[in-house]
Amino acid sequence: MNVSRKIGIVVFCMVPAIIGGGIVYAIFHSYMPVFIYEIILLFGVGAFVSR
Numbered sequence: 001m002n003v004s005r006k007i008g009i010v011v012f013c014m015v016p017a018i019i020g021g022g023i024v025y026a027i028f029h030s031y032m033p034v035f036i037y038e039i040i041l042l043f044g045v046g047a048f049v050s051r
Contacts, residue, residue, distance in 0.1 A: 006049045013045045 017038060022038045 017041055
């Protein structure tokens with residue numbers, strides 16, 4: 001997988017991070033679940049890009 005495709009995947013995954021973070025904050029009214037959601041998403045994207 002070349003560098004431009006990896007960057008494209010990361011940019012594509014930023015949409016769920018932004019929208020999903022807002023949804024998680026709206027449900028829990030706290031930033032701690034948002035940080036946990038973002039970390040889980042970051043690990044998933046990192047695993048997908050590193051292969």
